[in-house]
Amino acid sequence: MSKVLVSDSIDQAGIDILSQVATVDVKIGLKPAELIEIIGEYDALMIRSSTRVTQEIIEAGTQLKIIGRAGVGVDNVDVPAATRRGIVVVNSPEGNTIAAAEHALAMILALSRHIPDANASVKRGAWDRNSFVGAEVYKKTLGVVGLGKIGSHVAAVAKTMGMKLLAYDPFISTERAEQLGCQLVELDLLFQQADYITLHIPKTPETTHLINATTLAKMKPTARIVNCARGGIIDEVALAAALKAGKIGGAALDVFESEPLGESELRSLGKEVILTPHLGASTAEAQVNVAIDVAEQIRDVILGLPARSAVNIPGLGPDVLEELKPYMQLAETLGNLVGQLAGGRVEVLNIRLQGELATNKSQPLIVAALKGLLYQALRERVNYVNASIEAKERGIRVIETRDASIRDYAGTLHLEATGTLGTHSVTGALLGEREIHLTDVDGFPINVPPSKYMLFTLHRDMPGIIGKLGSLLGSFNVNIASMQVGRKIVRGDAVMALSIDDPLPEGILDEIIKVPGIRDAYTVTL
Numbered sequence: 194m195s196k197v198l199v200s201d202s203i204d205q206a207g208i209d210i211l212s213q214v215a216t217v218d219v220k221i222g223l224k225p226a227e228l229i230e231i232i233g234e235y236d237a238l239m240i241r242s243s244t245r246v247t248q249e250i251i252e253a254g255t256q257l258k259i260i261g262r263a264g265v266g267v268d269n270v271d272v273p274a275a276t277r278r279g280i281v282v283v284n285s286p287e288g289n290t291i292a293a294a295e296h297a298l299a300m301i302l303a304l305s306r307h308i309p310d311a312n313a314s315v316k317r318g319a320w321d322r323n324s325f326v327g328a329e330v331y332k333k334t335l336g337v338v339g340l341g342k343i344g345s346h347v348a349a350v351a352k353t354m355g356m357k358l359l360a361y362d363p364f365i366s367t368e369r370a371e372q373l374g375c376q377l378v379e380l381d382l383l384f385q386q387a388d389y390i391t392l393h394i395p396k397t398p399e400t401t402h403l404i405n406a407t408t409l410a411k412m413k414p415t416a417r418i419v420n421c422a423r424g425g426i427i428d429e430v431a432l433a434a435a436l437k438a439g440k441i442g443g444a445a446l447d448v449f450e451s452e453p454l455g456e457s458e459l460r461s462l463g464k465e466v467i468l469t470p471h472l473g474a475s476t477a478e479a480q481v482n483v484a485i486d487v488a489e490q491i492r493d494v495i496l497g498l499p500a501r502s503a504v505n506i507p508g509l510g511p512d513v514l515e516e517l518k519p520y521m522q523l524a525e526t527l528g529n530l531v532g533q534l535a536g537g538r539v540e541v542l543n544i545r546l547q548g549e550l551a552t553n554k555s556q557p558l559i560v561a562a563l564k565g566l567l568y569q570a571l572r573e574r575v576n577y578v579n580a581s582i583e584a585k586e587r588g589i590r591v592i593e594t595r596d597a598s599i600r601d602y603a604g605t606l607h608l609e610a611t612g613t614l615g616t617h618s619v620t621g622a623l624l625g626e627r628e629i630h631l632t633d634v635d636g637f638p639i640n641v642p643p644s645k646y647m648l649f650t651l652h653r654d655m656p657g658i659i660g661k662l663g664s665l666l667g668s669f670n671v672n673i674a675s676m677q678v679g680r681k682i683v684r685g686d687a688v689m690a691l692s693i694d695d696p697l698p699e700g701i702l703d704e705i706i707k708v709p710g711i712r713d714a715y716t717v718t719l
């Protein structure tokens with residue numbers, strides 16, 4: 194049974210899902226050295242933002258197949274290190290969107306009305322109404338930095354509160370911003386004009402210390418800044434200095450450069466500063482959402498299925514995956530088959546997407562075909578995550594072509610592998626929704642479902658040959674489950690595809706090739 198380590202606090206709904214397929218150990222608060230010591234036993238690791246999954250931990254996780262982040266940000270995971278090791282990293286891109294957006298909105302209102310300090314003062318026994326006179330957000334300008342999932346929801350709600358919206362996000366269109374009622378502007382303009390600035394961007398090298406002494410100096414002295422995205426986007430020392438000097442009006446922070454927040458000037462500031470301990474995603478609803486979302490993906494990967502929100506598999510979003518899953522299976526099977534027919538080292542893989550596939554995203558299919566192709570060399574070490582890197586490192590050139598014309602099937606996939614031992618090709622299609630059929634091998638039309646053990650021969654189409662092959666296999670106690678011949682012309686060259694019940698015994702291929710009329714034979718395990 195697989196083993197999953199849960200090293201941060203996760204909702205029980207996730208643990209219940211994992212327990213269906215694995216032994217689940219919940220160990221919260223492990224020190225890095227303790228995690229390194231035990232991670233080697235586990236197939237999957239489920240975390241939130243508290244566990245830092247470093248390269249050292251990934252390297253110690255020799256059995257790890259998947260790291261599941263029950264939340265959005267994967268900046269606490271060394272994703273490149275995981276990718277190199279073929280470990281899938283998944284997250285829950287939408288499970289806590291509303292929770293984080295509502296926290297940012299709560300921060301905006303709490304800052305405006307001094308709610309935390311007013312509350313603390315009443316609880317201390319005071320009744321001080323004069324110290325807590327606030328400001329309205331109505332008709333004020335909100336600058337949204339990062340108009341993604343969370344930023345968009347913040348914008349939508351802020352709009353209904355009567356705020357004027359500016360947004361900065363270099364990766365979204367003016368139309369999208371307009372749909373949300375936002376005016377897309379340059380960052381400097383946003384800094385200059387906003388009464389409130391809310392950050393909803395990932396932490397990247399470009400966004401680290403985006404808010405610093407220079408950018409803070411561009412803001413209105415009354416501006417209030419909210420960070421419910423990531424610590425480190427704001428230079429906290431510069432922020433504390435700007436607040437103290439009255440260069441900006443206030444700040445509400447949920448995330449910090451170093452968490453838990455240690456010694457900090459920010460703690461000593463008054464009602465203009467609100468600090469929460471990374472609570473953006475901490476609602477009952479969001480925790481159920483992210484736990485289920487990520488646990489299901491871990492379960493799927495343990496069961497050998499692809500994950501729907503892998504951050505390190507290019508182009509494999511949930512919508513794409515749902516549509517392409519059966520075709521990815523087809524691509525993988527064909528890749529595995531053509532790799533075995535080609536034998537030796539493959540140098541070029543031609544992939545032709547035909548019919549309805551021609552208009553689809555090709556990247557997941559290429560990755561799946563490469564995974565299949567490399568299976569003989571790498572076995573379980575190759576997966577959707579590292580197939581492209583492994584192929585590149587082996588010098589396999591991928592050429593993709595598309596042909597939208599529809600032939601016998603709605604969509605077909607054609608793979609041709611050229612390597613040190615020659616060129617071979619296979620074509621396949623789906624029958625109904627998901628039944629794989631081989632429709633062509635080396636240019637000869639056939640129509641067979643692939644099976645675990647197969648034998649292919651290239652032979653002359655002449656009387657008696659099928660009988661001879663049948664008897665030969667019989668003499669080696671090989672049971673034939675099905676057999677089909679594909680030929681282009683009568684008595685010309687032909688291909689025979691046989692499904693057999695067991696692997697072909699040693700030495701029998703040499704005997705098959707000796708049968709008069711048989712030119713070549715290939716055994717394949719799928």
Ligand SMILES: NC(=O)C1=CN([C@@H]2O[C@H](COP(=O)(O)OP(=O)(O)OC[C@H]3O[C@@H](n4cnc5c(N)ncnc54)[C@H](O)[C@@H]3O)[C@@H](O)[C@H]2O)C=CC1
Binds near residue numbers: 293341343447472474
């Ligand atoms: N405080 C908390 O507990 C939580 C924090 N988060 C954090 O919130 C942030 C946003 O999350 P989502 O909205 O789900 O992500 P998202 O991926 O939907 O949106 C991020 C947006 O930022 C934009 N962006 C990227 N680089 C940018 C740059 N240099 N300048 C301006 N815009 C840039 C992208 O184009 C995208 O539209 C993430 O950092 C995430 O980790 C998310 C959930 C909870």
Ligand SMILES: O=C(O)C(=O)COP(=O)(O)O
Binds near residue numbers: 263266472473475
């Ligand atoms: O989802 C995110 O990016 C978050 O920051 C939430 O973090 P958490 O899961 O609450 O530790």
